Amino acid sequence: MSADLPKAGQAVAERLGAWIAGVAVRTLPDEAVYTARMLLLDVAGLCVAGRREDYIAATLAAADGTGLCTALGHGRPLTAYDSALVNGTAAHGEDYDDTFEGGPVHSGAVIVPAVLAACEREHLGGEALLKGIAVGAELMCRLALVAPKAIHTAGFHPTAVLGALAAAGAVSASLGLTADQATAALGIAGSTASGIIEYLAEGTSTKRMHAGWAAQSGLRAALMARGGFAGPRTVLEGVHGFYKAFAPSRTPDFTPLLDGLGQDWVMPSIAFKPYACGTMTQPFIDCAIGLAKRGVQAGEIVSITCNVGEGTVHRLWEDLAVKHRPPTPYAAKFSTPFCMAVGFFDGRAGFGQFTEARIHDPDVLALAAKIAYRIDPADEYPKNFTGHLAATLADGRVIEIRQPHMRGGAREPLSPAELEAKALDNFRYGGWDDALAEAAGRWCRDAFSAPDLAALTALRR
Template sequence: MANDATLPEISVSQRFARWARGLEAAAIPDAVRAAAASSVLDVAGLCASARGLDYVAAVRDSWDAEGPCTAIGHGRALDAAGAAFVNGTAAHGEDYDDTFEGTPVHTGAVMVPAVFAVCERFGLSGADALRGLAAGTELMCRMALVAPTAVHRAGFHPTAVIGAMGAAAGCGVALRLDERQLTDALGIAGSMASGIIEYLAEGSWTKRIHAGWAAQGGLRAALLARQGFLGPRTVMEGQHGFFFAFADHGVAPDYARLTDGLGETWHAATVAFKPYACGTMTQPFIDCAVRLAREGLDIARIASISCDVGEGTVHRLWEPLSEKRAPSTAYSAKFSVPFCVAVGLLDRAAGLGQFTDARIADPAVLDLAAKVSYVIDPADEYPRNYSGHVRATLTDGQTVEARQPHMRGGAREPLGLDELEAKFRANCAFGGWDAARAGALRDFCAGLFDAPELTGLGAFRG
């Protein structure tokens, strides 16, 4: 980390800003554009799915500023920050949103709401939205790689704190801030960032607002910088900078990951889309459980289940084991491998319908979850790769097992467009929209990057 006596001539954020401010839509690779389009569709469907849920209503009704911007599925128009907050909360609230495999961080639930809001508010084009999404998503992915696992270890949620920086970059690029303004926006966003992971203790709701709060915080940072407000240019590597504040000091940060190969190596093209409505690292274990069930495993004969896991996942998905085996809330169940394995075996699914108050009280689910334990595997590749290994021991001593070598939906086994569209349609239906309205939103998303402005988003209020 740089100390105050040896400040760099050109800081990390200045180097990123110099690249990002010159980014044009025509220079964005097809793979990055496709990933951004998938993220837009995924987030839009998630916003529609959550439009009637209690925590989204609480967030919407807490915001007292109205304006010209759209919270998808809600009749009341809000100011830009409010729309970003509500849409970000809705997109992330069920933990069904996209993720990054290098270190888990949810990019779409931050970037799409932030960029939608700034573009709708200031009459920016779809090409501007694409530029903002590409730049902000790339920054979030790169920041996740600087000190893998260190942000979680320090007690912070990477999506929350890194998201504020990504939203500032994305909104600033969409607004065409100059290099100095964009550098200031990142510096300001460092003081907007927040979000601790104590929600894990009892499954309370605070994680649900993290993406939305980051989206509105980054948007505000960009607008402050646009008006000449100054931020520290050494926000990343400084003696009191982002990684000093938000990352465990036992993991040495590699700041070169933020700028090496900008414009040549695109991490934004590798964002993963979830097949299940729960925590990222639970997904491969659910695949294992579903596979065992489809292969005819007799649930009644299971004596115990053991899962091989990466050490870095234990404090979020396995401990305290009593809470993970009997989650106190439906939300807590999303971050419990024992619960997720149990519903995977029983239901062969882990969608929105599996994480309900009824399911966390179901004796069959609880009895099976109580049989699930873990063993730390020193060879597990987390956080570079998310894999699963489930081994069931039967009452006669026989063992059966399944392995998932990577996250389905990620770079090694991406979901097809038909699967993403099916997920989108199911989410819209869950939110109470008919096929015609879902189709209209899908068409809007498909044409977004070629649109002269985003005023069409207003058709999806209410």
């Protein structure tokens, strides 16, 4: 062993592998179990909501044959890898899935599809499902804290690249892999991680597939590790390791990844989105809705200036001319000016606000064109997602509105009833009737106590 390598058992992935192998369902805190259940429910609703979209049809067209596993909302059983890809792509496709404010990363759309596929493939039950989701979400959130903002700065999508490792850990936990096997799975996943953010240029669909690709990559890594394939134990901190490759601008700090691991769970702070668009735009939508509720008319507005975190600018504000007139409905989800404008007029930002008709609506575009930004050095991003606007009106008044945090996050979580209503709405949006939607909701609530996942076949519609 080289002198500059960590001693046996001391590499970061080895320490993670030992934790993954040692997690017991009975020791999971209640809040972690609750969050895992809500992740399952949220993802299931999103998979069904997106099942008829053209990008899902294209993904299904790339699937080979049939298998043992379920793509939620589709009749054709798929292989584990294909089901993970389809479910992950559908769950993340409309950007309505959960987020971790310290990252940001989207855990549910990666972890739930990977673990569902693994458990169906291996005929495992609810405890394995719960353990995998909890472990994977915890790992993904903690991985996101190692080098905040640096992965985006390098041009990569954190959900895509971190998701492959987290999915490998999740599936390792579900399958009951040994510490050495889990370590190898993480090492293998480091070479399967990928996902650039060039989709921002023209609003194309590659971001949509990132969660599904990470899910199937992590699943494959865990199964290869179980079969004896070796991966580098220094995958995370090595000279040619993960963070060196994907976050070169920042020295990784593994303290928030490792400290309190297994005792202090961070995944219960995962935020569930109230709006179907980019995470950091959500507080700004609340500000715009608040402006409309004050009785302000769009024609009265001369200009709106927003204080923003520097780290959000290159994805959500620039090129500002493009953000004022997003070229596709998907691009509109990552335009803060458009999201604010449509929220101002509609009082919401759901599936119906991101359509061809809305991105060409002259009133929406006229208001979006009045919205600009300035960087606030004191902004807390990425630790906290805040919103702000200062609207100058034709009569000279300036109305300022602030949203101090993301609604749906740890500081103002959505209630269980709100999350269940969101999922039911998404099941219905995907074309399911009330009876099937409610049955799917019950399955999600009861899944962790089921002896197997055979009931999932009823969701192949």
